[in-house]
Amino acid sequence: LDVEQLQVAFPIRKGILKRIVDHNVVVKNISFTLRAGETLGLVGESGSGKSTTGLALLRLINSQGSIIFDGQPLQNLNRRQLLPIRHRIQVVFQDPNSSLNPRLNVLQII
Numbered sequence: 001l002d003v004e005q006l007q008v009a010f011p012i013r014k015g016i017l018k019r020i021v022d023h024n025v026v027v028k029n030i031s032f033t034l035r036a037g038e039t040l041g042l043v044g045e046s047g048s049g050k051s052t053t054g055l056a057l058l059r060l061i062n063s064q065g066s067i068i069f070d071g072q073p074l075q076n077l078n079r080r081q082l083l084p085i086r087h088r089i090q091v092v093f094q095d096p097n098s099s100l101n102p103r104l105n106v107l108q109i110i
Contacts, residue, residue: 001032001033001034001057001067001069001089002033002067003030003033003057003065003067004066005029005031005064005065006027006030006057006063006065006067007027007028007029007063008025008026008049008052008056008061008062008063008064009023009024009026010023011024012024027056027063029065030053031065042054051093054091054093055091058082058086058089059074059077069085069089
């Protein structure tokens, strides 16, 4: 998986007609390479963009930048073309009930 300059921005709408007046960039210019068999964990505060990054990698939300999986660019693939690829990429989203408790040390958490 090769990710270059991944960015996710949500429109800011205002007025009676809800016109887009700006964009709120929530994931800004993330780049990384993940080789076969490797695992990537995203850690950060609530609202830091971890889940949004996962959704963008699976193309479940729109993003900018380059996402290449197994040599194939994902940006221009339609839903049907993405299905077999999504079966090969696993995203485990945060379970709020098992979030890290700051009062416990790592050994107690695991």
